[in-house]
Amino acid sequence: MKVAVIKEAAPGERRVALVPEAVAKLRAAGVEVLVESGAGDGAWFADGAYAEAGASIFSGAEAAEADAILMVGRPDEQAISRLRPGQAVLGMLAPLADPALAARLAAAGVTAISLDLIPRTLSRTQTMDALSSQANIAGYKAAVLAAATFGRFFPLLITAAGTARPAKMLVLGAGVAGLQAIGTARRLGAVVTAYDVRPGTKAEVESLGATFLELTAVGPAAGDGGYARALTEDERQAQQDGLTAHIARHDVVITTAQVPGRRPPVLVNADALKSMAAGSVVIDMGASDLGGNVEGSRPGETVITENGITVVGAGSLPSTMPAAASTMYARNISALLLYMVKDGALAIDLSDEIHAGVVVSHDGHVIHPALTAPAEPDSAGGTARVDGAAD
Numbered sequence: 001m002k003v004a005v006i007k008e009a010a011p012g013e014r015r016v017a018l019v020p021e022a023v024a025k026l027r028a029a030g031v032e033v034l035v036e037s038g039a040g041d042g043a044w045f046a047d048g049a050y051a052e053a054g055a056s057i058f059s060g061a062e063a064a065e066a067d068a069i070l071m072v073g074r075p076d077e078q079a080i081s082r083l084r085p086g087q088a089v090l091g092m093l094a095p096l097a098d099p100a101l102a103a104r105l106a107a108a109g110v111t112a113i114s115l116d117l118i119p120r121t122l123s124r125t126q127t128m129d130a131l132s133s134q135a136n137i138a139g140y141k142a143a144v145l146a147a148a149t150f151g152r153f154f155p156l157l158i159t160a161a162g163t164a165r166p167a168k169m170l171v172l173g174a175g176v177a178g179l180q181a182i183g184t185a186r187r188l189g190a191v192v193t194a195y196d197v198r199p200g201t202k203a204e205v206e207s208l209g210a211t212f213l214e215l216t217a218v219g220p221a222a223g224d225g226g227y228a229r230a231l232t233e234d235e236r237q238a239q240q241d242g243l244t245a246h247i248a249r250h251d252v253v254i255t256t257a258q259v260p261g262r263r264p265p266v267l268v269n270a271d272a273l274k275s276m277a278a279g280s281v282v283i284d285m286g287a288s289d290l291g292g293n294v295e296g297s298r299p300g301e302t303v304i305t306e307n308g309i310t311v312v313g314a315g316s317l318p319s320t321m322p323a324a325a326s327t328m329y330a331r332n333i334s335a336l337l338l339y340m341v342k343d344g345a346l347a348i349d350l351s352d353e354i355h356a357g358v359v360v361s362h363d364g365h366v367i368h369p370a371l372t373a374p375a376e377p378d379s380a381g382g383t384a385r386v387d388g389a390a391d
């Protein structure tokens with residue numbers, strides 16, 4: 001079995017699918033590894049370190065020799081044109097957001113395997129769960145970024161020059177990223193409150209020393225597979241009305257809310273931003289081209305509103321910690337790869353829950369049930385795949 005790591009092409013992407021330590025482990029398991037020259041540069045892993053770990057370094061089209069291409073994100077046009085029928089590509093392909101990519105890979109005869117579709121509630125998939133590993137990094141970085149952006153202290157400080165009160169932080173969405181943001185902000189000394197539509201998060205929030213915000217006007221909204229369901233229009237309105245008063249009382253807001261296969265819900269609207277005090281900071285971890293959790297946030301950009309609120313469009317934070325993110329991702333993708341390899345070759349077995357969860361296209365067809373089922377209308381205005389489709 002031969003795998004090739006290619007350079008990520010997405011703008012600003014600094015992660016790499018394998019780090020040298022993971023190359024050594026795959027080599028020990030009998031997998032030959034090719035690494036495109038410069039693939040690890042953005043994360044400070046030089047070609048020489050990969051070569052020392054047993055990889056062969058290549059430039060150009062040599063990845064065609066490999067049985068599988070390993071990547072963090074999705075193949076761009078050039079990478080797709082280099083894929084050959086029968087080859088596999090493993091990455092966070094996000095096929096639910098772009099079903100056309102799945103169709104193209106199927107038409108090219110490529111076996112597409114998407115790490116963002118791993119069934120996350122099985123204990124044996126924890127080592128493969130790239131969404132969680134990257135969300136942990138993003139949550140940590142969001143809290144650190146908030147502290148660095150805020151013009152005051154996070155902790156209570158009593159000094160000869162006066163006393164600083166601790167920052168009041170509100171975290172909206174208490175999944176993997178939100179919980180990590182809470183833990184990190186608490187370690188920095190902030191007083192943290194958090195809110196989520198899944199009632200099960202209350203105990204997790206409280207176990208981290210934060211206060212759980214209950215909005216009585218919005219009922220529980222746990223969906224399939226441990227995820228949230230999309231809210232109805234009435235619930236959405238009630239939620240926004242309820243949140244605005246709380247947002248106004250906080251110095252820092254971090255938003256992490258996502259609903260699988262749908263655009264992120266808006267939790268901080270223009271009125272809520274207007275209600276905040278000058279100097280407050282909002283970190284929108286949902287910011288993407290699909291829209292974010294904060295009205296007016298722009299992915300990858302920092303916007304300062306007329307009333308002095310700094311809104312950071314922070315949808316791609318894992319790439320800003322490329323060494324840590326790549327190291328964790330490399331463990332995830334290696335674990336999945338080794339799980340799917342039998343007798344030295346990738347052996348797709350759709351009767352296996354994990355294989356059925358991650359294989360998007362195989363033998364020339366799109367086969368993932370979430371992509372072959374008809375799309376449901378998105379009440380926010382677009383079309384989207386069914387809730388829980390990522391299970």
Ligand code: NAD
Nearest residue numbers: 120121173174175176177196197198226228256257258265
């Ligand atoms: P996510 O990124 O899909 O969403 C982030 C959070 O946003 C979630 O907690 C969700 O409830 C919340 N949210 C969505 N809409 C909201 C709204 N309108 N208002 C407020 N909050 C909203 O979620 P995630 O962090 O990837 O994971 C969510 C859950 O998946 C986990 O907490 C867990 O239950 C499950 N999970 C389980 C395992 C496991 O069992 N090993 C591993 C990973 C995740």
